[in-house]
Amino acid sequence: MLDIKYIRENKEAVKKNCELRNIKCDIDRLLELDEKRRKLIGEIGEIKEKRNELNEEMKKVKDKKDLIEKGKELKENLEKLKPELEKVEKEWKTILWKVPNVISDDTPIGKDESGNKVIRKWGEIPKFDFQPKEHGQLGEELDIIDIPRAAKVSGSRFNFLKNEAALLEFALIQHAFSILTNEDTLKGVIKEVGLDVSAKSFIPVVPPVLIKPGPMERMARLEPREERYYAPADDLYLIGSAEHTLGAMYMDEIIKEEDLPMRFIGFSTAFRREAGSYGKDTKGILRVHQFDKLEMESFCLPENSIEEQNFIVAIQEYLMQSLRLSYQVVAICTGDLGGPDYRQIDIETWLPGQNRYRETHTSDLMNDYQSRRLNTKVRKKNGKLEYVHMNDATAFAIGRTIIAIIENYQQADGSVVIPEVLRKWMPGNLEKIEK
RNA sequence: GGUGGGAUGGCUGAGUGGACAAAAGCGGCAGUCUUGAAAACUGCAGAGUCCGCAAGGGCUCCGGGGGUUCGAAUCCCUCUCCCACCGCCA
Numbered sequence: 001m002l003d004i005k006y007i008r009e010n011k012e013a014v015k016k017n018c019e020l021r022n023i024k025c026d027i028d029r030l031l032e033l034d035e036k037r038r039k040l041i042g043e044i045g046e047i048k049e050k051r052n053e054l055n056e057e058m059k060k061v062k063d064k065k066d067l068i069e070k071g072k073e074l075k076e077n078l079e080k081l082k083p084e085l086e087k088v089e090k091e092w093k094t095i096l097w098k099v100p101n102v103i104s105d106d107t108p109i110g111k112d113e114s115g116n117k118v119i120r121k122w123g124e125i126p127k128f129d130f131q132p133k134e135h136g137q138l139g140e141e142l143d144i145i146d147i148p149r150a151a152k153v154s155g156s157r158f159n160f161l162k163n164e165a166a167l168l169e170f171a172l173i174q175h176a177f178s179i180l181t182n183e184d185t186l187k188g189v190i191k192e193v194g195l196d197v198s199a200k201s202f203i204p205v206v207p208p209v210l211i212k213p214g215p216m217e218r219m220a221r222l223e224p225r226e227e228r229y230y231a232p233a234d235d236l237y238l239i240g241s242a243e244h245t246l247g248a249m250y251m252d253e254i255i256k257e258e259d260l261p262m263r264f265i266g267f268s269t270a271f272r273r274e275a276g277s278y279g280k281d282t283k284g285i286l287r288v289h290q291f292d293k294l295e296m297e298s299f300c301l302p303e304n305s306i307e308e309q310n311f312i313v314a315i316q317e318y319l320m321q322s323l324r325l326s327y328q329v330v331a332i333c334t335g336d337l338g339g340p341d342y343r344q345i346d347i348e349t350w351l352p353g354q355n356r357y358r359e360t361h362t363s364d365l366m367n368d369y370q371s372r373r374l375n376t377k378v379r380k381k382n383g384k385l386e387y388v389h390m391n392d393a394t395a396f397a398i399g400r401t402i403i404a405i406i407e408n409y410q411q412a413d414g415s416v417v418i419p420e421v422l423r424k425w426m427p428g429n430l431e432k433i434e435k
Numbered sequence: 436g437g438u439g440g441g442a443u444g445g446c447u448g449a450g451u452g453g454a455c456a457a458a459a460g461c462g463g464c465a466g467u468c469u470u471g472a473a474a475a476c477u478g479c480a481g482a483g484u485c486c487g488c489a490a491g492g493g494c495u496c497c498g499g500g501g502g503u504u505c506g507a508a509u510c511c512c513u514c515u516c517c518c519a520c521c522g523c524c525a
Binding site for chain 1: 445453454463464480482484485486493494495504505506515
């Protein structure tokens with residue numbers, strides 16, 4: 001959420017920001033409620049002040065009868081105002097939590113995803129001297145992806161990853177962990193793109209995949225609720241990304257400045273209901289209810305957060321380059337940005353089976369939007385407290401990365417070559433997936 | 436699932452109806468001493484929110500919510516989490 005003081009002082013800018021982002025938010029109503037709220041807080045404060053004075057007197061006096069009467073009267077007045085404040089505050093908070101984040105200067109203005117801007121491309125679009133197949137077909141022919149049987153036992157949009165596909169998943173995990181936990185490798189990445197950030201390595205984590213509604217809401221990730229799997233018997237949600245539990249890890253905590261940046265690389269399954277995406281990407285495993293993902297989460301000082309995101313994107317690119325997959329880096333425009341985002345950058349990877357780029361990575365810079373809700377702060381060296389800035393980003397969405405590998409590395413004979421860097425993580429240094 | 440014990444500031448921990456924003460210790464910051472550091476000594480230090488240009492002042496906060504009372508860290512109810520033991524279990 002935004003600082004209410006900021007909204008008070010920048011009413012028009014906040015309104016315009018909502019418009020740019022296609023998010024409906026009644027800012028006038030919010031400020032009207034804000035005024036009421038402050039007035040009530042003042043009135044209640046005055047009554048309580050009187051009550052406290054009365055209590056002081058009470059200690060000195062022997063005959064307390066009159067004072068107790070006075071106290072009762074104050075109590076009555078107080079009881080009248082309390083529910084009023086509660087009501088106002090509830091609506092106030094509901095609107096306040098809906099107000100989207102401000103945006104970075106370099107976020108493109110646009111209505112919808114058509115306004116997104118390609119910032120750069122890497123790699124050649126591969127040319128085949130045969131008709132390249134889609135991953136679904138390849139997966140079936142090679143007996144590495146089984147969708148029909150998954151449909152039988154779990155329903156649509158599920159899959160069994162088998163044989164080399166299952167092994168590829170673990171190879172990708174090992175590959176990513178070996179890079180992100182190695183400070184020297186990270187130093188190399190920083191040097192190559194000329195950034196000025198710490199090379200501190202990422203802490204590997206396997207986080208919980210169920211989360212309580214409170215922390216989920218404070219991550220600004222509970223909505224859209226219809227997108228979440230929910231276990232009512234225990235009042236828990238299944239996470240849609242490791243970000244949800246990783247980001248909430250330090251809620252209600254104060255981090256020391258010298259411990260920042262704090263970087264995590266989490267591995268977890270991600271669960272998505274994909275409500276409202278009927279008929280979209282129904283072939284293959286591009287859009288599924290359950291997939292495994294490696295996710296980066298970073299907490300840093302406010303002044304470093306843009307550079308931190310640039311670093312994170314550089315890591316994403318390094319990972320994709322290591323697999324020799326062609327991609328484009330896309331700056332997401334105002335109309336397509338997630339509500340909590342200050343700046344969002346996606347990576348889209350070339351999929352020969354679809355003959356186009358598809359999203360494989362996203363990188364969200366939230367600034368203090370989440371940390372203000374989560375109450376995650378940093379104690380600066382001068383003793384002052386500030387909200388930390390938070391970044392989250394995909395390292396590998398494993399399903400989609402496997403799609404990219406098998407489609408880009410397919411051969412005329414229907415086999416798939418395994419990217420060189422992954423072979424050492426495959427049993428027997430496997431080079432090729434064959435029928 | 437059962438029984439018992441807990442949750443107090445950055446940390447440890449005292450506090451069982453008005454004296455308590457809360458002892459003490461550790462840690463932090465500043466100073467004295469020192470060539471410098473350590474030690475010792477002295478002093479300063481919670482967070483949130485509201486009013487105010489500011490100086491300053493008010494209110495709230497002792498795990499969360501509710502209640503009793505003129506008044507609650509303290510009494511009652513409830514929830515959550517933690518610890519110990521038992522049971523079950525990968």
